[in-house]
Amino acid sequence: MTFRPNFIEMMWGQPDPNLLAVEAMQRASADAFQRWGAQTLHYGHFNGPGPLIEWLCARIQTHEQTEISPDEMLITGGNSLGLDQLLTLHTQANDVVFVESPTYYIAIHILRDHPHLALMPVPADENGILVEALRERIAQARQAGKRPRMLYCVPTFNNPQGTSLSPERRLALVQLAAAEGLLIVEDDVYRELNYDGAAPPSLWAIAKQHGAGQCVARLGSFAKSLAPGLRLGYMTAAPDLIAHIADAGVIFSGGGHNHLVAMQVAAFCQNGDFxxxxxxxxxxxxxxxxxxxxxxxxxxxxxxxxxxxxxxxxxxxxxxxxxxxxxxxxxxxxxxxxxxxxxxxxxxxxxxxxxxxxxxxxxxxxxxxxxxxxxxxxxx
Ligand SMILES: Cc1ncc(COP(=O)(O)O)c(C=O)c1O
Missing domain, CATH: 3.90.1150.10 (Aspartate Aminotransferase, domain 1)
Structure with a gap:
C-alpha cells in the first residue's frame, strides 16, 4: 500500500500503522525466546503451539461462554489461508459454495482460485444474509444436480456492509445448515472490534450449543485485533474437521503455520497485552x-x-x-x-x-x- 500525498485513502480496509503494538510485540518476542528457548525455532505441533491454543481456548470459554477443547482448534496462517485450506480439503468437483452478497471481494478471489467450484450468491440485507433465499438456492443447486457444500459469510461486523446477522437469523441459518449438511465458513475477523457493547454470539458457538457443531468452521484472525503482518489466525470447528486439516501434507511436512510468530503472539497474550x-x-x-x-x-x-x-x-x-x-x-x-x-x-x-x-x-x-x-x- 502506498499513500498518495495530500490524498485520503478510504478504500483500504487496513489498520492505521500508528496503532500497531510495536513495543509490546518486541517485548513479547524476547519473552518467547526466554520462556521456550529453542522450541520457538523448531518445527511446531501440527495444530499450532500449545501455549497459544490454551490461551485461545480459555478466552473463548470466558468471552463466548462455550466449552472448547484443544482438538477443536487449529492455528492458521490468517483467515485467507484458513479459507483456502477449507476449500482445498473440504470441497470437490460438482460442489456449490454459496456466498453472502455483497461480500468481501478478496474472499471471492480466493473462491475463484478453486475453479472446480460453482459460486452462488445469496442476498443479504441490513440484518445479514436472507436465510429463506439460501434455502431456495440450496434446492435450486440440488435440482441442477450439484452438491450444496459450503456457505462463506461474515456475520459479525460484515465487510463491506458493517452489519451483523440478527439473532433470529443466526439460529435459523445454523438449523438450515445442519438439516442440509452444509458447512458454514464463518469469517469472524472483526469480532474483537465491537464499539457498542458485546459482539453477537458466533455461529460456531450457537451451533455447538444446539448440538450441531459439525456444521460451522469459524475463522478468527489476529490481523485486526493485533497486526496483519503476523499472518496468524485460528479455526474453531469439529475435531474431525480440524484433524483432517492438521493431517494435510502441507502441515505434515513441517508442523503448524508460522510457528515462531505463533509463539511470539502466545507470549503477547499471556502477558495480558492482547x-x-x-x-x-x-x-x-x-x-x-x-x-x-x-x-x-x-x-x-x-x-x-x-x-x-x-x-x-x-x-x-x-x-x-x-x-x-x-x-x-x-x-x-x-x-x-x-x-x-x-x-x-x-x-x-x-x-x-x-x-x-x-x-x-x-x-x-x-x-x-x-x-x-x-x-x-x-x-x-
Ligand atoms: C472479511 C475479511 N476476512 C479476512 C480478511 C483477511 O484476514 P487475514 O489477514 O487473516 O487473512 C479481511 C481483511 O481485510 C477481511 O475483511
Missing part, C-alpha cells in the same frame, strides 16, 4: 467511526448509510443517478478514495453503493475525506 490492545483499538476506532458518520450526515445528506456497530467499514447508498464505479475518477480528482459497491458482488449489484473504511486516519482527516466525497458527488 486485552489492553483490543481495548485501545476499540476506543480509537469507535471515535473514527463516529467522526465518519457525523461527516456523512453533514456532507452527504442525500445518501443513506448503515450504522456499523464494529469493524472498519460504512456502506453508503447514493442517489440513483450516481454510478459509484464512475464516481471513482471524480473522487480521485478531489483527493479521496473508496471502493465502489460493484466490487463486492459475484454478479450484478452495488451500482449505487460504496464502501468507506474509517480505520486509517484520525477523525479530522476522515471528516475531510467525506467532505471531498461530497464535492465529487456534486460534480456528477
Amino acid at each position: 486485552d489492553h490492545n483490543v481495548a485501545f483499538l476499540r476506543q480509537t476506532y469507535r471515535a473514527r467511526r463516529d467522526a465518519t458518520l457525523a461527516a456523512l450526515d453533514t456532507y452527504l445528506p442525500q445518501c443513506r448509510y448503515i450504522r456499523p456497530n464494529g469493524g472498519y467499514f460504512v456502506w453508503v447508498t447514493c442517489p440513483d443517478h450516481i454510478n459509484t464505479s464512475q464516481l471513482v475518477a471524480q473522487a480521485d480528482a478531489q483527493g479521496v478514495s473508496f471502493v465502489p459497491g460493484a466490487k463486492f458482488y459475484t454478479g450484478e449489484g452495488g451500482r449505487h453503493q460504496l464502501r468507506l473504511a474509517f480505520s486509517l486516519y484520525e477523525p479530522a482527516m476522515l471528516a475531510e475525506g467525506v467532505r471531498r466525497l461530497g464535492v465529487a458527488m456534486q460534480l456528477v
Whole structure:
C-alpha cells in the first residue's frame, strides 16, 4: 500500500500503522525466546503451539461462554489461508459454495482460485444474509444436480456492509445448515472490534450449543485485533474437521503455520497485552467511526448509510443517478478514495453503493475525506 500525498485513502480496509503494538510485540518476542528457548525455532505441533491454543481456548470459554477443547482448534496462517485450506480439503468437483452478497471481494478471489467450484450468491440485507433465499438456492443447486457444500459469510461486523446477522437469523441459518449438511465458513475477523457493547454470539458457538457443531468452521484472525503482518489466525470447528486439516501434507511436512510468530503472539497474550490492545483499538476506532458518520450526515445528506456497530467499514447508498464505479475518477480528482459497491458482488449489484473504511486516519482527516466525497458527488 502506498499513500498518495495530500490524498485520503478510504478504500483500504487496513489498520492505521500508528496503532500497531510495536513495543509490546518486541517485548513479547524476547519473552518467547526466554520462556521456550529453542522450541520457538523448531518445527511446531501440527495444530499450532500449545501455549497459544490454551490461551485461545480459555478466552473463548470466558468471552463466548462455550466449552472448547484443544482438538477443536487449529492455528492458521490468517483467515485467507484458513479459507483456502477449507476449500482445498473440504470441497470437490460438482460442489456449490454459496456466498453472502455483497461480500468481501478478496474472499471471492480466493473462491475463484478453486475453479472446480460453482459460486452462488445469496442476498443479504441490513440484518445479514436472507436465510429463506439460501434455502431456495440450496434446492435450486440440488435440482441442477450439484452438491450444496459450503456457505462463506461474515456475520459479525460484515465487510463491506458493517452489519451483523440478527439473532433470529443466526439460529435459523445454523438449523438450515445442519438439516442440509452444509458447512458454514464463518469469517469472524472483526469480532474483537465491537464499539457498542458485546459482539453477537458466533455461529460456531450457537451451533455447538444446539448440538450441531459439525456444521460451522469459524475463522478468527489476529490481523485486526493485533497486526496483519503476523499472518496468524485460528479455526474453531469439529475435531474431525480440524484433524483432517492438521493431517494435510502441507502441515505434515513441517508442523503448524508460522510457528515462531505463533509463539511470539502466545507470549503477547499471556502477558495480558492482547486485552489492553483490543481495548485501545476499540476506543480509537469507535471515535473514527463516529467522526465518519457525523461527516456523512453533514456532507452527504442525500445518501443513506448503515450504522456499523464494529469493524472498519460504512456502506453508503447514493442517489440513483450516481454510478459509484464512475464516481471513482471524480473522487480521485478531489483527493479521496473508496471502493465502489460493484466490487463486492459475484454478479450484478452495488451500482449505487460504496464502501468507506474509517480505520486509517484520525477523525479530522476522515471528516475531510467525506467532505471531498461530497464535492465529487456534486460534480456528477
Ligand atoms: C472479511 C475479511 N476476512 C479476512 C480478511 C483477511 O484476514 P487475514 O489477514 O487473516 O487473512 C479481511 C481483511 O481485510 C477481511 O475483511
